[in-house]
Amino acid sequence: MEAGSQFAADWIHAHFEGDIREVAERVVGSPVKVSVSVRGDEPTTKLPPTPPPPPERRPQRPRKRQGGQQHRLDEFVVGSSNELAWSAASRVAAEAGDCPVSPLFIHGGCGLGKTHLLQGICNQYRASFGRHDPIRYLTGEQFTNEYIASVRESRIDEFRRSMRRLALLVIDDIHFLSDKAKTQAEFLHTLDAIHLTGSRIVLASDAHPHQIRSFTKGLVSRFLSGMVVEIERPSRETRRSLIKRLADARGIYLEEPATELIASRCIGSVREIQGALTRLTALVQVRGGASKAVSVDTVTQVFEHAWDTTQPISLDRIKEVVCKQLHLAMGDLTSRDRGPRVSLGRGLVACLARRMTDYSYPEIARTLGRQNHSSAHAAARRIEAMVEEDRTVRLPGKGGHDDGRVLVRELLDRLQHAVSHP
Numbered sequence: 001m002e003a004g005s006q007f008a009a010d011w012i013h014a015h016f017e018g019d020i021r022e023v024a025e026r027v028v029g030s031p032v033k034v035s036v037s038v039r040g041d042e043p044t045t046k047l048p049p050t051p052p053p054p055p056e057r058r059p060q061r062p063r064k065r066q067g068g069q070q071h072r073l074d075e076f077v078v079g080s081s082n083e084l085a086w087s088a089a090s091r092v093a094a095e096a097g098d099c100p101v102s103p104l105f106i107h108g109g110c111g112l113g114k115t116h117l118l119q120g121i122c123n124q125y126r127a128s129f130g131r132h133d134p135i136r137y138l139t140g141e142q143f144t145n146e147y148i149a150s151v152r153e154s155r156i157d158e159f160r161r162s163m164r165r166l167a168l169l170v171i172d173d174i175h176f177l178s179d180k181a182k183t184q185a186e187f188l189h190t191l192d193a194i195h196l197t198g199s200r201i202v203l204a205s206d207a208h209p210h211q212i213r214s215f216t217k218g219l220v221s222r223f224l225s226g227m228v229v230e231i232e233r234p235s236r237e238t239r240r241s242l243i244k245r246l247a248d249a250r251g252i253y254l255e256e257p258a259t260e261l262i263a264s265r266c267i268g269s270v271r272e273i274q275g276a277l278t279r280l281t282a283l284v285q286v287r288g289g290a291s292k293a294v295s296v297d298t299v300t301q302v303f304e305h306a307w308d309t310t311q312p313i314s315l316d317r318i319k320e321v322v323c324k325q326l327h328l329a330m331g332d333l334t335s336r337d338r339g340p341r342v343s344l345g346r347g348l349v350a351c352l353a354r355r356m357t358d359y360s361y362p363e364i365a366r367t368l369g370r371q372n373h374s375s376a377h378a379a380a381r382r383i384e385a386m387v388e389e390d391r392t393v394r395l396p397g398k399g400g401h402d403d404g405r406v407l408v409r410e411l412l413d414r415l416q417h418a419v420s421h422p
Contacts, residue, residue, distance in 0.1 A: 002037050019275075020282040069137060073120035077245060079238025082113060085229045089117045092168075092200050093124035101227040103191065103201035107208050108231030111269030114204040117231075118170050121202055125168050133167035140176030144183045164193035168200045175205040179214045191222050201226070234270065236410045239263040242273055247294075250281050257296040264409075265303055267417045276302060313356050313419060315349075315367045321418045322348045325411075327396050334369030343379075344393060350380035352415055383408060 017034050024032045073093060078086050085108075088101045106114050122137045138146075150159035163169070169190075177184050194201055205212060208230070209223040234242065240263050247254050254262075262280075266272035279302045284294060323330055326345050333345055346368050353364045365376035386393075386408040394405050 019279055024282065024286045069119035069122050071116040071119040071123070073117070073124050076113065076116055076120060077234075077238060077242045079235050079241070081232040081234050081238060085113075085117060085231045088227050088229055089121050089202070090124070092202055093121040094128040096128075098198065099200050102199075103195070103203060103223060103226035105209060105223045105226065105228045106202070106204045106231060107206065107228070109206065109233070109269060111271035112231045112233065113270060114231060115172055118172050118202060118204055122168070122170055125200075129167075134165060135168035135170070136163070136166055137170045138172075140171055140173045143171060143187065144176060144180060147183055147186050160190070160193075163190045165197075166194060166199055168202070169194055170202045172204045173206075174203045175207060175212050177215070177219075178212055181216075184216050184219055188216070188218050188222065191219075195222075233267060233414075236263055236267075236407065236413065239266065239273065242270060243277070246273060246277050247280075250277060252277070252281060252284060253293045254299075255293050255295050258294050258299045261296050261299045261303075264413045265417075267413045268421065315353055315357070315359060315364065318349055318352045318356070318415075318419055319367070321415055322352070325395070325415060325418070334367075341396060347379040347383040348412070348415060350376045351383040351412065352419065354380050355412075356416065356419060383412070387412065 017036075021032060021034045024034065073086070073090055076082075076086055085106050088104050089106070091101050092099055092104050106117060108114055119137065122135060125133075125135060146159060150156045177187060191201060203223065209215065209220045209228060212220075240259055243254065243259050243262050243266075247259075262273065262276050266276050276299075280294065280299060283298065283302060319330060319333060322328070322345050323333070326341055326348075328342065328345050332342050333349060335342070349368060350361075350364050353359050353367075354361075361373040361376045361380075364380075365371065365373045368376060368379075370376060390407065390409070392405040392407050393411065395411070
């Protein structure tokens with residue numbers, strides 16, 4: 001295999017050597033040796049499409065050198081799950097004058113694009129306002145380490161000057177400050193000092209400020225004083241766009257059913273999509289078929305082992321996941337209740353059980369409190385028909401709130417992913 005730079009080659013070998021070797025050996029039927037070389041005709045600055053390790057794992061840059069961040073806002077794939085976060089990030093990065101969305105607090109699960117937005121903000125801010133304004137991009141861990149080092153080395157005044165005179169402060173993984181009382185106190189003073197100057201603050205965490213363990217009330221109050229926005233898991237359409245863009249960057253053309261299969265299996269995060277495409281790229285290169293459209297059969301081989309759960313799936317596990325999604329009690333599924341939400345739950349259980357297990361319709365019917373197997377068959381078939389017709393259902397939220405409508409196909413993808421990844 002070849003990469004655009006030595007950094008890229010080393011990183012691919014360190015993170016994917018095992019996966020690439022596994023796919024290659026499965027194809028050729030014998031042990032193979034994996035090596036990643038550097039293309040001589042490519043510029044050394046070109047990075048692979050798959051993102052490098054998070055910034056906190058890289059060697060720390062000198063303080064005044066904030067260029068070279070990898071991600072850009074105009075490369076961010078925008079969908080219903082992240083549109084608000086992207087819009088707020090764009091305002092912080094490019095809107096002149098007072099910024100009403102600062103401090104901007106972005107939260108969401110791993111691999112959903114928080115770091116992409118934060119680095120994109122830094123790049124766009126430089127493009128919008130020039131390279132004279134001092135900005136910092138760092139992680140919560142780096143802030144903590146720099147603060148501790150400044151105290152130990154009697155450089156606390158220098159540390160404060162470097163942090164409090166910034167035009168833009170961007171901190172990823174701010175939840176790292178949890179349980180660190182002195183660091184939190186210092187960070188609170190930093191926020192206040194920056195905010196008083198009208199400068200901008202962007203923070204990212206894996207949880208909402210109220211849900212971060214052991215954060216002081218003062219810090220939570222400052223976080224909530226600006227804009228708090230969540231990035232959710234990408235919708236099917238967003239996943240399809242991501243898959244096509246990432247595949248194109250790898251020089252791979254996917255047939256439509258192949259794209260659909262990846263979108264249906266990789267619903268947890270963008271990193272799942274990247275992992276699937278990395279395996280697929282290795283498989284295509286080993287077979288020498290990079291010039292051909294990738295079929296759904298080839299993609300199926302990628303998922304044969306990598307995404308299979310190691311534990312057998314039980315009916316109780318399926319029922320548990322469905323009840324959690326629909327906010328039902330387990331007893332509702334076996335009751336005489338024929339309301340739309342309970343009927344939907346029974347249908348989803350029956351459909352998932354047929355898709356994911358070897359249980360028969362009589363066994364599925366019994367777990368749903370029904371004696372006749374035809375009831376389970378009819379329930380499962382009803383859900384499959386809704387998928388074929390691209391129908392939607394309304395999902396209930398916590399406390400009786402309405403979470404809006406979702407495609408039944410998308411709902412099944414979510415449930416299947418949750419069942420397979422306990």
